[in-house]
Amino acid sequence: xxxxxxxxxxxxxxxxxxxxxxxxxxxxxxxxxxxxxxxxxxxxxxxxxxxxxxxxxxxxxxxxxxxxxxxxxxxxxxxxxxxxxxxxxxxxxxxxxxxxxxxxxxxxxxxxxxxxxxxxxxxxxxxxxxxxxxxxxxxxxxxxxxxxxxxxxxxxxxxxxxxxxxxxxxxxxxxxxxxxxxxxxxxxxxxxxxxxxxxxxxxxxxxxxx
Numbered sequence: 001x002x003x004x005x006x007x008x009x010x011x012x013x014x015x016x017x018x019x020x021x022x023x024x025x026x027x028x029x030x031x032x033x034x035x036x037x038x039x040x041x042x043x044x045x046x047x048x049x050x051x052x053x054x055x056x057x058x059x060x061x062x063x064x065x066x067x068x069x070x071x072x073x074x075x076x077x078x079x080x081x082x083x084x085x086x087x088x089x090x091x092x093x094x095x096x097x098x099x100x101x102x103x104x105x106x107x108x109x110x111x112x113x114x115x116x117x118x119x120x121x122x123x124x125x126x127x128x129x130x131x132x133x134x135x136x137x138x139x140x141x142x143x144x145x146x147x148x149x150x151x152x153x154x155x156x157x158x159x160x161x162x163x164x165x166x167x168x169x170x171x172x173x174x175x176x177x178x179x180x181x182x183x184x185x186x187x188x189x190x191x192x193x194x195x196x197x198x199x200x201x202x203x204x205x206x207x208x209x210x
Contacts, residue, residue, distance in 0.1 A: 053082050053085040053087050054087065056078060056082065056087075057078065057082070057085075057087035057090065057091065060074060060075055060078045060091060061090075061091070061094065063075075064094055064098075072095065072098065075091050075094060075095055076095065078091050079091045079092055079095075079114065079118070083118055085120075086120035086121075086124075088118045089114075089115045089118040089119045089120065089124050089128065092111045092112070092114045092115035092118060092128075093111075093112075093115055093127075093128070093131070095107075095111045096108040096111035096112045096115065096131060096135070099111060100135065100138075105135050105138045105139050106139065108131075108135045109132065109135045109136065109139065112128050112131050112132035112135060113132065115128035115131075115132075116128040116129060116132065122153070122154055123154060123156075125153075126153035126154055126157045129148050129149070129151050129153060130149075130153075130157065130160050130161070130164060132148050133145040133146075133148040133149050133164050133168070134164060134167075136148060137164070137167055137168050137171060140171070142168050142171060142172050145164070145168045146165065146168055149161050149164055149165055149168075158184075158185075158188040159185045159186075159188035159189050159190030159193065159194075160185070160190070160193075161185075162181045162182070162184040162185035162188060162190070163181070163182060163185040163190055163194065163197055163200075165177075165181040165184075166178045166179070166180075166181035166182040166185060166200065169181055170200075170204075175204055178204060179201065179204040179205075182197060182200050182201050182204065183201065185197055186198070186201065
């Protein structure tokens with residue numbers, strides 16, 4: 001699988017993959033159940049449900065981006081009605097981002113916890129964990145942030161995990177742990193995805209030297 005450098009690239013890649021392959025994946029999964037229930041009926045109904053969810057998600061996100069009347073409530077309604085689909089987590093991401101933009105970090109935390117619950121893959125769940133940890137840092141819930149970052153995630157997220165750990169430790173005033181975490185992030189390739197990581201390392205180096 002191709003390596004993506006940022007969370008946004010990973011989200012877009014997964015969304016594209018689901019759009020292109022979601023129906024075929026579901027159809028393949030359903031094949032194993034065909035001997036137990038009506039194959040044709042089940043296949044048609046599941047694929048149709050996925051197609052409807054895809055269309056509704058597109059419509060919901062267009063309304064969200066346009067800030068149409070009741071766009072937040074309508075997005076939440078989509079999540080509640082489509083919790084069994086991959087699209088619900090993406091809609092929760094949208095609500096969380098909107099909450100952060102309005103400094104509603106408690107609301108963002110709730111949406112990201114929901115995204116963790118709804119995530120259809122380990123990559124999506126990891127992205128939700130990372131965003132949740134950042135929000136918890138904003139809430140100064142440092143122990144919660146570190147607990148979130150301790151959750152099992154794919155190794156491709158190591159740089160992001162360590163960088164957020166560094167941010168957390170720095171907020172706590174523990175510069176030694178912060179620098180160690182930032183260095184671990186750099187060693188995991190974090191400088192390629194986020195050049196500001198070097199600035200964080202340099203700032204701590206200056207402080208230590210001083």
